[in-house]
Amino acid sequence: MIEVIGVKFQKAGRTEYYSPGKERFYKNEFVVINHKKRGMELARVIIPNKAVNDDEVVTPVPAIHRRATEEDLIKYEQNIIDADKALEICKKHIHNHELDMRLVNAQYTLDKGKIIFNFTASERVDFRELVKSLAFDLKTRIELRQIGVRDEAKILGGIGPCGRSLCCATYLGDFEPVSIKMAKDQNLSLNPTKISGACGRLMCCLKYENDYYEETRKKLPDIGTMIDTPHGKGKVIGLNILDVTMQVKVPEMEAPIEFHIDEIEI
Structure with missing residues (x-):
């Protein structure tokens, strides 16, 4: 067993695990981490001290640099203000160099040893100058750092077609593959404007709900199957996966009859 804590660098970022050493940390507490790629960063504790099996984390687990101080929090807030100013400077240079790229945001590391500019572009950009x-x-x-349109939506946030804040910007840590087959399985319109999110890609919630549809679909018969009903044999002509019901055409009945899965023995 090994003791770890889980932290996030962004509100909807991925949870990463670090060794707390001999310290005890509590949820929502801030810590300073010497990240191997980004440098000194401020992170929020999401999972307090917890013992896990060695095979549940990638070893060796990096250690927390130290607990954040009030000075660190003030510096972090100031870095956000300074990063906005740096963003405007970068936009002017992009215009002067006539580069085809769209800036998304800028982030200073906690010690200001580095500033990271995230951008999107339709093709590779030579930004050496x-x-x-x-x-x-x-x-x-x-x-x-060139990022994709999904990462751009995650950083900038926004409102989805459902009227709620974007899932990627509020709680989804990682992007999972989403396919058009998921939309078909959920009987959704295949109109791109209906199944695309603010980023222009297939909505993440198609994957979020897909497991339920796959599991429920296995319980229901295929359309065209002949089944026994309380009114005699009938042919399945429609399915409603959300209600776990099916529409059955019984020869003796004028209109199709709807049955719940519990009413029929498949």
Whole structure:
């Protein structure tokens, strides 16, 4: 067994695990982590000290750098303000260098040792001259990271077709594969405008609900199957997976009859 804590660097980011050492941390407490890729970062504790099996985490588990102080929190808030200013500077340089790229956001590491610019572009961008201009103005290490449209939606947030805040920006940690087959299995219109999210890709909630549809669909007969009903043999002509019901055409009846799965022996 090994003791770990789970932290998130962003509200809807992925949970990462670190060793607390001899310290005890509590939920929603802030910690400082020396991230191997991003450098010094502030993170929020999501899972307090917890003992897990060695095979549940990737070993060796990196250690927490230290507990965050009030000074760290003030510096973090100031870094957000400074990152917004750096974003405007970067936009001007992109315009001057005539680069075909769209800036999404900018993030300073906690110690301001590096600033990360996330951007989207339709193709590969040669931004070497841009990096030189930014390094001259900002006097820190520059990292430009090209991201996809789903990551852009996750960072910027927004309102989905359902009228609620985007799932990716509120609680989904990772993006899972979503296919058009999921929409077909859920009897949804295959009109792209109906099944696409704010990012223009298939809605993440198709995957979220897919397991229920797959499990329920196995209980129901295929359309065209002949089954025994309390009114005699009939042919299944329609299914309603949400209600776990089927529409059956019985020869002796004028109109189709709806049966719940519990009423029929398949």
